[in-house]
Amino acid sequence: MSRDLPNPGWGPLSTLPGNPLMWVLILSEMLVFTAFFALYAGQRALDPALFNASQQQLDPLLGGLNTLVLLTSGLCVALAVEAISVGRMQRTRLWLGAAMLLGLLFCGIKLIEYTDKFSAGLTPETNAFFGFYYGLTAFHFAHVLFGLALLGLVSWRTSTENVETAAAFWHMVDLIWILLYPLIYLLR
Template sequence: MQGHKNAESWGPLSSLPGNPMIWILILSELMVFGVGLMGFVIARDIDPVGFAKSQDSLNRLAGAINTMVLITSGLFAALAVEARARDNVQTSRWWLLAAGSFGVIFLIIKAFEYRDKILHNSAGLNENFLTLYFLLTGFHAAHVVMGLVILFIVGWKNNLENIETGTAFWHMVDLIWVLLFPVIYLLR
């Protein structure tokens, strides 16, 4: 009965899966990163030659591999929800661990990219490009780190609602990268 009242109190949001607050976060993040990406493309319009040279210095293959790493991680997170919905707590924890491990792989690849850019490969590149590149991908990487913390917490406090909400955050991180990667690395 209490659950029914809670569901009613969310109004139109109650038809969304998981905790409705996570959907407000997803909408906000889509808009924030959307504006950031618009800023990136408009900055490119101001200096297309400088941006093209800077984009060519990125490791596009590493970015593409990272896309596949995050998508696979998203599959593991979704399988954790599926296992928990069948009351299989231990299996859901293993899937969460697999999802988190792929998140760590994403961060390691990203760290190598940053290391290369900071130590060897930033001389002569467009400053606006570098600022926006580090701002957008760094902000996204911070979300990955936060996502790992959330996956750990929902693995520990393991119930269906927690896992649905925690993995929704993880899918949002995946979703943002899928939009971010082609614009920053490939659109030129």
């Protein structure tokens, strides 16, 4: 029976695909972001007028574009895992490279957005909404940077386990952004 499990010897984690410790990280990161989202939702409930007025200063189209970019980079990473599973090293590196380029594009768009807001005098100290906006998106941005470093590392030290682990982290970054985008940009 244990021979059929992806990670025999890991107890309850043994049925999870890929590196079990990455799943522990994914779960803990999701819990941390859920706590922040709940805090944001609570603050919004206390002062919806301020949050609505502040949300108008954002560019939801840029946020949407970044969603499309990040989800496409997620596809590239998943295709890299498919490629490494059949031993196609060159193709794996190609998909990882494409994912990294898209990740950099995400960062570029985000930096344009930050620059635009800062030049309009909208800083984390402007009000509670912008405190959350910068706090949540910058925390996510830090994860994107870490994910890019991981993808770079596994492009160099390419193995099935390494690519699977980095891919799982990158998909978690996708997942958090999927929840962050409507919360900050869309719901008004």
